[in-house]
Amino acid sequence: MELRTARLRLRQWRAADRQPFARLNADPRVMTYFPSSLSKEESDTLADRIERHIEQHGWGLWAVEIPGVAPFAGFVGLATPRFDAHFTPCTEIGWRLGQEFWGHGYATEAAGAALVFGFHQLGLDQVVSFTAEMNHPSRRVMERIGMSHDSLDDFDHPGLPVGHALRRHVLYRKSRTG
Numbered sequence: 001m002e003l004r005t006a007r008l009r010l011r012q013w014r015a016a017d018r019q020p021f022a023r024l025n026a027d028p029r030v031m032t033y034f035p036s037s038l039s040k041e042e043s044d045t046l047a048d049r050i051e052r053h054i055e056q057h058g059w060g061l062w063a064v065e066i067p068g069v070a071p072f073a074g075f076v077g078l079a080t081p082r083f084d085a086h087f088t089p090c091t092e093i094g095w096r097l098g099q100e101f102w103g104h105g106y107a108t109e110a111a112g113a114a115l116v117f118g119f120h121q122l123g124l125d126q127v128v129s130f131t132a133e134m135n136h137p138s139r140r141v142m143e144r145i146g147m148s149h150d151s152l153d154d155f156d157h158p159g160l161p162v163g164h165a166l167r168r169h170v171l172y173r174k175s176r177t178g
C-alpha cells in the first residue's frame with residue numbers, strides 16, 4: 001500500500017534507500033534526540049525490519065520520496081512500539097528525515113496522510129506519538145497534525161537507563177473522533 005500527498009510519495013523501501021538512510025542515521029544532528037547515531041550495519045538492520053513489516057502488513061514506516069526533488073528523504077509512518085508502558089499496546093506515528101529536508105513541511109504533510117490511513121484504512125480508534133521531552137521539532141509536528149499532550153501521560157522510556165538525559169518522554173494522542 002502506497003500513499004500520495006500533494007508533494008510526496010510514501011512507499012515501500014528499495015535497495016537504493018539504504019545508502020541515504022545510513023547517511024542520515026550517521027548524522028549527529030538528525031540523531032540529537034536518540035541515544036546514539038547508527039552504524040551502516042545498524043541502519044541496514046533497521047531498514048530491513050521496517051521493509052519486512054510493510055511487506056507483511058501493507059503499512060508501516062514508509063520511505064518518503066519527494067518526486068522531482070529526492071528519491072529518498074527519510075521515513076514517516078505507523079509502527080507498533082515493542083516495549084511495555086501505560087499506553088501500550090498501541091499504534092504510534094513517527095518520522096525521521098534527512099536534515100536537508102527539514103523546514104519544508106514535509107514531515108507534517110506525510111504524517112497527516114499516515115494518520116488518515118491509520119484511522120480510515122486500519123480503523124484505529126487512537127494513534128499516539130512520543131519523543132524525548134526536549135525534542136521540540138518533533139513535538140511541533142505532533143501539534144501541527146492535531147495531537148494533544150497531557151503531562152499526566154509523560155513517562156520514562158524503559159529502553160534508556162535511569163539518569164539518561166533523554167529518558168523522560170512526552171506522549172501525544174489523537175483519536176479518530178476528536
Ligand SMILES: CC(C)(COP(=O)(O)OP(=O)(O)OC[C@H]1O[C@@H](n2cnc3c(N)ncnc32)[C@H](O)[C@@H]1OP(=O)(O)O)[C@@H](O)C(=O)NCCC(=O)NCCS
Nearest residue numbers: 030033095096097102103104105106107108130131137138
Ligand atoms: C522531526 C522532524 C521530522 C521535523 O522536521 P521539520 O522540518 O521541523 O518539520 P516539517 O517537515 O513538518 O516542517 C515544518 C517546518 O517547515 C516550515 N515550512 C516551510 N515551508 C512549508 C510548507 N510549504 N508547508 C508547511 N510548512 C512549511 C514550517 O514553518 C515549519 O518550520 P518551524 O517548525 O520552524 O515553524 C525533523 O526534525 C527530524 O527528522 N528530526 C530527526 C529525527 C527525530 O527526532 N524524529 C522524531 C523522533 S520521535
